[in-house]
Amino acid sequence: MRVRTGAVRARVPLRLGLAGGGTDLSPYCDERGGAVLNATIDRHAYAFIEPSEDGLVHLVAPDLELTESFAPDLDALATARLELHAGVARRMLTLFGGGSSA
Numbered sequence: 001m002r003v004r005t006g007a008v009r010a011r012v013p014l015r016l017g018l019a020g021g022g023t024d025l026s027p028y029c030d031e032r033g034g035a036v037l038n039a040t041i042d043r044h045a046y047a048f049i050e051p052s053e054d055g056l057v058h059l060v061a062p063d064l065e066l067t068e069s070f071a072p073d074l075d076a077l078a079t080a081r082l083e084l085h086a087g088v089a090r091r092m093l094t095l096f097g098g099g100s101s102a
Helices: 028-032 083-096
Strands: 008-019 037-049 057-061 066-070
Touching (some): 037 083, 057 083
């Protein structure tokens, strides 16, 4: 039985890395410490996750004019051109079910 839920929408301010980018990520910061200078700007990134009527996973990047559709299967997503989108979809399928590797 498929459980349908509402849409999840997110908006976050864009961040510019001015100096030290990556030094706050493990293992570098664990071994050497880290110092990063960032600034946010008056622009935002948006993400939407909502159920699809056809049961497929649709990855959409309007800025690239690219849309891809896949069965809700972890292996199927391996061929996605929108790698960041596919990574989020794999994580959601793993955490919330519906994904399989067979």
